[in-house]
Amino acid sequence: MAWQPSPESLQTLIGCLKDSHNGFDKAAQKQAEIMLSQAKASPDFNNYLAFIFSSPAPPAGITLTANDYNMVRMAAGIMMKNTVKNSYKQTPDATIALIKAAVLLGLRDESHPVRNYAGNIATEIIRRGGIYAWPELLNELLNMIGNADGHTAPATQEAAMSAMAKICEDNAKLLDREHNGQRPLNILLPKLIEATASQLPKVRAQALTALNEFIPRKSQAMLANVDALLNQLFTLATDPTNDVRREVCRAFVLLVETRADKLTPHIAGLVDYIISQQQNEDDEDLACQAVEFWLSAGEHEDFWKNIGPYVTKIVPSLLEGMVYSGEDIALYGSASDDDEEDDQDEDIKPRFATRKLKRNANGSTNPSDDPSQNGGAGNNYEKLSGMDEDDLEDGEIEDDIDLDGDDDGLYDDGGDSSWNVRKGSAAALDVLARDFGDDMFECIMPYLTVNLKHADWPQRESAVLSLGAVADGCITAVTPHLPNLVPYLVTLLDDPEPLVRQITCWTLARYSSWAIELTDPAQVATYFVPMMEGFLTKMLDKNKKVQEAAASAMATLEEKAGKKLEPYAGPIIKQYIKCFEKYKDRNMYILYDCVQTLAEAIGPVLALPALSGELIPALFKRYDSVPDQSRELFPLLECFSYVAMSLGSVFAPYAQPVFRRCVNIIHQNLEQSLAAASNTHLDNPDKDFLVTSLDLISAIIQALAGEKASMLVTDTQPAFFELLSFCLEDPTDEVRQSAYAVLGDCAKFVFPQLQPCLDTILPILLKQLDMDNILDEEIDSGFSVINNACWSVGEIAIRHGKGMAPYTEELMKHCVEIITNPRVPHGVNENAAIALGRLGLASAEALGPHLHTFAEEFLISMDDIDPTEEKATALRGFTLVVAQNPQAMEKVLLHYFRTIATYEDINLRSPIKQELHDAFQNIILVYRQMIPQLDTFLAQLSAEEQAALKSQYRI
Template sequence: MAWQPQPEPLQQLAQCLKDSLSGHDRTAQRRAEQMLKHAKSSPDISNYLVYLCANSSPPPGLDASGYHAARTAAAIMLKNSIKSSYKNMPETNKSHIRSTIVLGLQDPNPQIRNYAGNVITEIVRQGGILGWPQILSELSSLVGSVGGNVSTETQDGAMGALLKICEDNKRALDKSYQGQRPIEFLLPELLSFTSNANAKVRTKALASILVFLKDPIPQAVRTNVDRIFARLLELATDTNDEVRILVCKTFTAIAKAFPEKIMPHIGGIVDYILSQQRDTRCAELAIAAGDFFFDTCDIDEIRRQYGPYISKIVPVLLEGMIYSEDDQARLEQEAEDAEEEDREQDIKPQFATVKGSRLASAEPASPANGTVVPGKNGYAYEDDELSEGEIDEDDEYGDDPEDQWNLRKCSAATLDALASEYHEAVFDATLPYLKENLTHQDWPRREAAVLALGAVAEGCMDVVYPHLPDLTRYLLTLLDDSTPVVRQITCWALGRYSAWASHLDKTGKQQYFEPIMDGLLQHMLDKNKKVQQAAASAFVVLEEKANNQLTPYCSVIVQQFGRCFASYQDRNIYMLYDCVQTLAEHVGPELARPELVEILMPALIGRWQRVVDQSREMFPLLECLAYLATALGRAFAPFAKPFFARCISLIQHNLEDGLTASSNFNFDVPDKDFLVTSLDLLSAIIQTLDEARSMDLVATAQPNFFTLLAYCMKDPNNDVRQSAYALLGDCAICVFPQLQTCLAAVLEIAIAQLDLNEVLAEEETTAFRVINNACWACGEIAMRQGAGMGPFVDKLLQKLATILFSTKVPESLNENAAIALGRLGLGSSEQLAPHLATFAPPFLQSLRKVDWTDEKGHALKGFVKIVLDNPEAMEQCLHDFFGDIASAPTTFLTSLQNDGPYEEFQKVLMLYKGIIPDFNGFLHRLPPAQEQALRQIYSL
């Protein structure tokens, strides 16, 4: 006999479930939660829950509203139970759930049908396809039933469940089970469902197909792509907006995966997409259509097909760049708010950047650029799209409509992309619009015209160039427009043209560059905060484009920055940090002038004293200080000690919090960005100060500096380890005597980090950057430790050689391993010499790609020392080795003087001259230029 619920327990459970969602009666809610916690131990709890999900008749004592709440809670509780313990459920319970929950798909209430679908897909996810093999055919039968036996609600519920199964079990559906793949059965069914009379079914069926058109694409879909495309052409005229939205999205997916299917139909598809983008009734449809152009502009084969249609496409894009009526109404309410206090929801969290991987270079790498300009196209139309399964961490800080991807941004970004391909054609199609709207009396038209002008800046620069003097003068007048959003977009557009202005001659700079720079600086103190932010963002772009051309203007710039520090509240201070650090990056020591230091450092110290250790503002502040410390050099020394001490404190507290969190799951895991930015600032300070001051700071650090560094070198987070190994290398350069006291322990950790096994399994690019930095640090240590590296040589050789021989790592890592190995040879050549024949070929191959820097010189000098200890081992690659010696530029050899490889090159050449019987004949086998260089430079 089939299981049946007992009336009394059913009534009690339903009441408890209802009360558990009762927000207005906290006492009843807490009591219900306790009872439900106790009920979970009942062996029949899952049967009761599925009964409530699947049955629409309320038990005595509950009205329709209360029973709906109880069913909602039952469905959620059942899904969670399946998720956590389905594998351990008795088979009888599993069977009962499976046989009953399908009834919930027939419920009149769409929410209950949706919940039933959630439960079904969770069962499939936890139990696998073979755990419920008949569910796909059951659902397909319900969707495909024709006649009066199945209601449209049931069809919708079953199709919704199929869609969820496809979304949550994509890979499982493409696996082979006894020679059959579920997708091979399911795909024809889904195609047939796109003809269903129920628009909801058609929409969900097409959405299910779309799931499989994204990587990895099943072979069944590849085989049937022509059928899918043909059906898509039929659905293009569907009267339902939701279906046509999915049609546009599916065209986009096919274009990405199978561009060859799109190209023969490009004319018709362009016309169709344009017609959908013009449909002002449905904003979502217009965006889906616009996204087709935006996404396909990244596909070379398709983008190159758009040439004949530019005159059609561009006007539609320009229409789409005007703010919607709702947005216009919202923006017209914005006030001059610079004096108002920031709201907490307006201040978004910041995320630290990390110090770049230490590649083979003569110069120490500077901290990574922390520019807060989202998206490749700048703030005006960035696509802040999240990866699959990623959570938007900004959600809790409010949804600013200006941050949302919309038709306006999509159209502008597409115009930008097309301008980069079709230059003059795009500008010719845009120019009439600019002439008509740049001076339009309605601000939305003016704003859209400025957006269009900025969008074509990079791609159409050659054809815009003759118009720029007049356009620039007009844009400068728009900086004083009465509408804040027009001032805002004008700042952005001027930033896009700052590269042109910054490279004019002296007269041109006076006419255009200086007014642009002054205009942006002035509007960094605009009466509207968004305009301030846009001006600061544009000024960062100007700093990057102008580079050291800004040197003569540093005084004016820094004075305005000082005023901004005095005026800005928390919302815009992040962008101001970016302005300061970008200026420091590009003008460097110019900022060390005392009058500039007297403005910048008190302003930053003021923020430093205000910001608490737990604040996310600490990240951009520490990054800014790292850049500034590098730029100021010795001028930073008077300020270094408190910064250094607080970084040590931040690292200590975050390491302690991490240990606490790992042992107590109720404790929040600390943010690793505190460690990253603190380590990077410590690196900058150690590099900046003279050796005595750096050593004093390290010696007086509490707790012990190298103990903390060792913990960071073992941190599970790649970004933390990357910065930690950069700091280790800087310590080897700047405070080596102190590092020596704990060298054995530090090197053991570093050598372990060089292991490739785990990294190759993860295929994680940030892990390669960690190993890059570890290689570089080991090389710097070997340079200074010399013969004392003996106990570590064998382990280092094994790790470095493995990297050298690997074809699965980035070339930069091969190069860094070669440099580290060469430097190891400076003091340990005798230990390395027996292995020379093995590692010499990949060593020379990797090092050949490295620029002629002092690091390459050190590596070659160490390598030659190894060769001198075992010259016979070079037999297989001696010719290449001579060619590398001959390729060394004379300026490189003379600039390094005693520190370079010249003397070793001379020794090894003379050694082989004595060993090789026909040395002249050997040299003749080199290219004439290389032979001549060897004879002249080394007197052969």
């Protein structure tokens, strides 16, 4: 018999659900919440919720108004969705079946909120259980969308299509995966294309939204249906509904990236169409999506050439889109001086530099942008500092032309950090300028001539923006004009309109390389110094947005100028100290970036007493005022990381309180994580606190090294390595990434303190090197963690020696899996190879029998690694392994001798240099005895390689 509710229990539950949303009677609301909390313990609780949600009218005996009953149904739906979200696997199958039935009824309900929430619950079931947890749902939705029974209400078609779009968004990969000999996408795609012809605008738009999830995937289904999709796109291009045309534009953008060949025959019409859509003043989102087309076209390897004949049409439309609209002028123009006003909470967007601090073998630091390429010799590990709040949206381009006010070279539309037509147009102009080069400058030259000195500031401002946008692509054409342009732009730093001052900072920064490269002292004094002084002066502008833009420009100048700033370090730091005294919270974040970029640029010069003696007290004054719970700690601690690395041992007097605070922050964060794991009512702590604290600890250990670093670690024993062990197992990739960087540093600089804890830490490290989970993921963020884990293995192995014996075989297995897997990024491969070679230093006998499984891949990895201490020790360990099993090298012996012949000692100290030379010499003698005709064999090497062997190893 089917489940039936008890009338009494049903009546009680409906009353509780009603009272739980009664904002006028707090006592009744509180009592209802208590009763609902108790009712959740009943095994039938969710059955009752499903019954209420799917019943369009109150059960017999219950008198409620339509509004009150709808509120009760929505409350039931919310609780049902939370059950699916939080307890899907623990919920009985019979209850899940009732929830599914309620969802299908809800999609056909007359109430819009109920239909909407039914779709949300359906997508949540699929999200938690997978497509095949409810295989019949897709057919049910398709029947509703297509009005298969001829009686499906338009509202139900729309609700079903909305649910389908969400399912496609969440399950695009799974829908294209074969199951029982079929791929759901093969059936689904034609149906979605058919749905784009619906009479209902919402269905058409959502069908396109769903289809756009599959265009980038280059699936067999899309290959088979792309022509039908393209025909439908051309039909819908003139659709009267903006939402539909927006998705049409998005589809064209995605097709450029995946099937540009299909668009090429229609390029003339496409150009006109996209221009018409980007000029839509009534729908900013539609216009933005249209502008994305130029970005996509310009970034495509070949497609951009097709739009060459139409550049004279495209560029004016982009220039037009870059002028502030009347509405924007009303919102942002002629802003008053606000430097004394406190920032509002909503104005302070947590942000800090996303450069990764990496250390070379010689202890210097380098920024890095590509986590997949970090690691290997000279780039030992990656620290992740400054995790962004949001991923880049489609069309946003990082570093190249950043108009969001979030990173280097920033510009912010008067406080609006959202992507818009103005920013998209500027970004597109930048990309096209890189494609078409100096010809692009010729296109905008008439516009610049008219508008750079225009009396109306919006035109003047837009011209400055366009000049900055083409800086990279048109530098050759612009350079002859810079002796006139740069001084004029410097005068615009004092323009009465703040928005002009802002964009001028950004544009000047884009051309700062030209001024930096000047060598004539007179030219330096005429162009470079006024530019730098202009930025520094505007950092104390009366308008906070100008301060921010100037600080960003100064950070860009520092990054490009490097050591050329050393003569100006004193005045720069004095200005920064004034900024520390004046800045409100928001601009303090970018000031940290200026300080850390300066530290990176001038390095040890910052340690001079005249400089560090002024800067450090100013930093600590702010440091002491920021509480442990503040998100401002992220950029502040990252700034300290760079400063500590630059100061080296000079940072020692300041290190202990900073180090202890980082350890305390880690401790607090881990305790909060444990509490949240056992109590679902508690929020999980922000893991950025862990990441930045670990990164600063790493920097301090590097900076101090030796005895002073050991004292810091000892001072926090045993808590330090216990806490680090927890971080090594944290579920967040970024935390583990930084934790393994700290582990490698500890092995390198404070090994005596680390060694007693290795029996606890090494088993954790072994689990991290298992790539099975990473290779199953669509996103390869875990490779950065493995990168650092491999590096730390090598650093531990070279010092722990025979102590590695219990772990050697399993470590070898994981390292071999890494270096033999083609999906592994190059840098990770190199670090794994170095770790494997270093294992051989004390465990050659254990590795010898397995040499044939990794010799070739090891040598290939070594080929691209620059000569460093790491490479030398790895090659020596590998050579010791070869000596244990020289016969295993038969297939790669020539490669091995080439590696020996081409190895160069660069700045290597003894005994490492001598030890490697002796190892090579000994293995050559081994092969001399094994191969009577060794000279004939080595004749296959090049003349230079043979000469190197003869001169260095007496062959």
